[in-house]
Amino acid sequence: MSSLVDLFLMFFKIGLFTFGGGYAMLPLLKDELVRKRRFLEDEELIDLYSIGQCTPGIIAVNVATFIGYKRFGVAGAIAATVGIIMPPLLIITLLAAVLEKYMHNRYVSYAFAGIRICVAALIADIVYGLWKKSVTNYTGAAIFVAALILLGICNLSAVWIVILAGMVALGLKELKKS
Amino acid sequence: MIYFLLFYEFFKVGLFAIGGGLVTVPFLFDLSAEYGWFTAKELADMIAVSESTPGPLGVNMATFAGFKTAGILGGIVATAGLVTPSVIVIIAVAKLMAKYQCNSRVQAVMSGIRPAVMALILFAGLQIARLAIVDMLTAVVFAVMLASIHFWKKSPIFYIMLSAVVGIVLKL
Numbered sequence: 545m546s547s548l549v550d551l552f553l554m555f556f557k558i559g560l561f562t563f564g565g566g567y568a569m570l571p572l573l574k575d576e577l578v579r580k581r582r583f584l585e586d587e588e589l590i591d592l593y594s595i596g597q598c599t600p601g602i603i604a605v606n607v608a609t610f611i612g613y614k615r616f617g618v619a620g621a622i623a624a625t626v627g628i629i630m631p632p633l634l635i636i637t638l639l640a641a642v643l644e645k646y647m648h649n650r651y652v653s654y655a656f657a658g659i660r661i662c663v664a665a666l667i668a669d670i671v672y673g674l675w676k677k678s679v680t681n682y683t684g685a686a687i688f689v690a691a692l693i694l695l696g697i698c699n700l701s702a703v704w705i706v707i708l709a710g711m712v713a714l715g716l717k718e719l720k721k722s
Numbered sequence: 723m724i725y726f727l728l729f730y731e732f733f734k735v736g737l738f739a740i741g742g743g744l745v746t747v748p749f750l751f752d753l754s755a756e757y758g759w760f761t762a763k764e765l766a767d768m769i770a771v772s773e774s775t776p777g778p779l780g781v782n783m784a785t786f787a788g789f790k791t792a793g794i795l796g797g798i799v800a801t802a803g804l805v806t807p808s809v810i811v812i813i814a815v816a817k818l819m820a821k822y823q824c825n826s827r828v829q830a831v832m833s834g835i836r837p838a839v840m841a842l843i844l845f846a847g848l849q850i851a852r853l854a855i856v857d858m859l860t861a862v863v864f865a866v867m868l869a870s871i872h873f874w875k876k877s878p879i880f881y882i883m884l885s886a887v888v889g890i891v892l893k894l
Contacts, residue, residue, distance in 0.1 A: 561879045562776050567846035571878040587836065594835040595815055597842065601736045601808030602746070602778045609805075609812040621813055625805055632777025636785040637797050639775065647771060651890055656774045658863070658889020660854035662881050665868040667847030671840060672872070678836035687834060691841035702842050703741045706835055713834020714827060 548616055548623045555608050555627030562628075563656070564663050566596065566603030571666040574673075577611065584611075586677040594706050604628060683716060724792045725799045731757070732784045732803035739780065746780040759787040773853075780804055860894060 554576055562569040570593070577584045584592075596606035605625055612624025639646050646652060679685050687709050694700040694708075731753055739746040747769070754760050760768075760783075768786055772779040781801055788800030822828045855861050863885075871881055888894075 557879070560776050561882050562778075563882070564773065564850055565778055565846070567843055568850070570843060575878050590836045590839050591832050593842070594832070594839050595812075595819070597741065597839070599808070599811050599815060600738065600740050601805065601811070602739075602780045603741075604778050605781070605805050605808045606812050609809050610816055613813055613816045618813060621809055621816075625809055629777070629781050629801055629805060632775065632781045633785050633797065633801055635775050635777065636771075636782050637789050637794060639771075640786055640789050643767065643771060647767065647774060652774060654889045654893050655886040656889065657854070657860070657894035658885040658887070658892070659882055660773075660850055661860055661864050661889075661894070662867055662885030664847055664851035664854045665864055665871055666878050666881065667843060667850065668868055669871045671844045671847065674840060674843075678840050680833070684833070684837040688837040688841050691838040692845065695841060695845045696848075701741055701745075705838050705842065709835045709838035710831040714831050716834075717827070717830040 548619060551612055551615060551620055552623040552627040555612070555624045556630055558608075559604075559628040559631040562604060563659050566593075566607065567667065568663045569604050569607070571670050573607070573611075574670060583615070586674055590674060590678050594710075598703050598706050683713070687712065725796065727757075728759075728788050728791060728796055728800040729803035732788075732800045733806055735780065735784075736804040737807040746783070750780075750783050753787070759791045859892065863888060863892070863894070 558569060558572045558576065561572060570589070574586070574589060578586055578589060592607050592610050593603070595610060596603040599606050605628060608624040608628040609621045612620035612622070614620070616623065679688055691705050691709060694705055695702065735746055735749045735753070739749050747765070750765055751762060754762055754765055764786070765783065768783050769779060772782045775782065781804065784800040784804040785797040789797035792799070851864070855864050867881065867885065870876075871878075
């Protein structure tokens with residue numbers, strides 16, 4: 545990301561291939577920012593998602609804005625945001641007139657059945673890849689299991705899960721000190 | 723003025739919809755009831771469209787509603803309204819983070835949140851998998867795809883394009 549244009553183009557590319565919302569963007573971000581450009585560490589990328597989840601607005605936009613700001617300040621935040629929203633903006637504007645036809649096209653539906661499988665596989669692989677960096681001890685493993693149960697069984701909102709996990713970790717730290 | 727109204731209403735959605743994705747849906751239903759910029763059926767369709775186009779549901783809906791109401795500029799203005807709160811709030815949070823990053827309490831909180839975010843990522847993946855893996859064929863495609871992602875390590879974009887071709891060829 546040597547320039548604002550580069551930053552914009554990177555997020556445009558990511559926006560074009562993000563199917564299925566904010567978390568589907570994670571494998572793309574990891575590939576571009578952690579592997580290729582070494583701009584972020586795995587841990588920082590995970591931290592960005594915790595912030596993106598708990599702040600107003602769309603997670604994908606929040607994460608893009610944060611990365612842009614970190615690299616180039618306010619101008620970077622705007623360039624990254626415009627980059628990530630430009631592909632859907634263009635595509636929906638172009639498709640608006642033919643939306644019905646597009647959706648009921650057989651080949652579109654075949655292609656997206658394939659893409660959904662791919663996104664599920666990409667996410668499975670990234671959980672495996674990030675596991676060691678993010679779950680470092682038994683407390684972490686317990687928080688992971690508790691979060692899954694609260695999400696899957698209790699239907700608790702993701703926002704509360706992030707806040708609760710942070711409070712538990714802080715509480716444990718203070719307990720250890722005293 | 724319609725542009726101002728579009729910006730203002732989608733700004734509110736962006737500001738109050740915390741948690742992303744489907745959290746925006748109830749806010750959008752309210753908008754459709756209040757202004758009739760789009761119908762409830764169009765909103766339901768758009769949820770399906772968002773699974774078949776790139777981009778977040780919120781952005782798609784803002785673009786669609788703005789475009790239908792006030793043309794291309796309307797789509798741009800509504801989308802700008804939706805993301806403006808994000809940009810403002812994130813810049814403020816980023817400034818705070820830079821200041822307190824080295825604080826040991828903040829570090830403890832972040833290390834506790836990371837495993838929870840892993841659970842969120844896994845859960846998002848499971849929900850997509852539940853829609854995607856519906857029979858033996860899709861399960862086999864998933865397994866082959868996962869193995870090639872893991873061992874072959876090409877860029878995610880390569881796999882996404884490949885999987886679209888696979889979907890068409892196998893008529894998934």
